[in-house]
Amino acid sequence: MTFSVDAIKELGLSAADAIKPKKQELGQEQFLKLMTTQLTHQDPTKPMENGDFLAQMAQFSTVEGIGSLNDSFQAFASSMTSSQSIEASGLIGKSVSVPSDKGVLGLGSPLEGNIKLNGTTNQATVSIKDTNGVVVKTLNLGSQSEGLKKFEWDGLLDDGSYAPPGVYSVEAEATIGGKNTGLETFMAAKVESIDLGDPQKGVVLNLGQLGAVEFSKVKQVF
Structure with missing residues (x-):
């Protein structure tokens, strides 16, 4: 001008x-x-x-x-x-499901989560690994239809003993259309507090041992 x-x-x-x-x-x-x-x-x-x-x-x-x-x-x-x-703020004390490849086995509470299937399968499995990356338990979910499917592990090992409480890695896969396909996992965790400190991220939920996750990534509340 x-x-x-x-x-x-x-x-x-x-x-x-x-x-x-x-x-x-x-x-x-x-x-x-x-x-x-x-x-x-x-x-x-x-x-x-x-x-x-x-x-x-x-x-x-x-x-x-x-x-x-x-x-x-x-x-x-x-x-x-x-x-x-x-x-x-209304989620504090409640459990939510968020995208994650880690889950928490509590003292007296199971490790819980969901797998996301993009098609039907006759065989879906969830491998649970310890901090060293060693598979300690494999959950066979069998045939499943498309969508989110729940799974849980109470900590029981194949030898009859129980795994110690803590954070475990989770890896899921299924045979879809004749191909072995890796699946996205959503893990359950309890909301301990919320954080409003970073305006770039918005509201952040503190999930204890699973760390912090943006409120917008919450998949389910239960």
């Missing part, structure tokens, strides 16, 4: 001021003053073309509109965060 030197001087601005990046942001009142002043100083033999005048007005309207839109988005984002905070 360009204004004449006479118009700029009449408003008490120097040419240097007019081209400084920080001075390019004009308020509505200052813009209108510049526009009016420029019209009074224009050459009568070469008046501003209607197209030029409308173009300058359109540029200002666009800038004003973008500013208003940005403010609206910020207000909307703030409202969404507040809404999520209220909703997430």
Whole structure:
């Protein structure tokens, strides 16, 4: 957007001021003053073309509109965060299902989760590994239809003893369409607290031994 030197001087601005990046942001009142002043100083033999005048007005309207839109988005984002905070606070003490390849075997509580099948299968398995990556238990789920399918492990090992409580890795696979396919797993964990500290991530749930996970990734609440 360009204004004449006479118009700029009449408003008490120097040419240097007019081209400084920080001075390019004009308020509505200052813009209108510049526009009016420029019209009074224009050459009568070469008046501003209607197209030029409308173009300058359109540029200002666009800038004003973008500013208003940005403010609206910020207000909307703030409202969404507040809404999520209220909703997430009600999850404290409840169990949720989130995308994860790790699960928690508690003292007296099983390791629970779901596998996601993109088709029917006649054989689905879940391998549970310890911290060294050694398979300590394989759960045979047999034939399953498409969708989310629940599984759980009470910690019982093949030798009749029980595995110690803690975090275990989970790996699932199934034969779908004649091919051995890796499956996405969703693990259950109890929400211990919520964190509102990082505006970039939004509301974050603290799932104890499973760590922190964004509220938007919660698949189920139970």
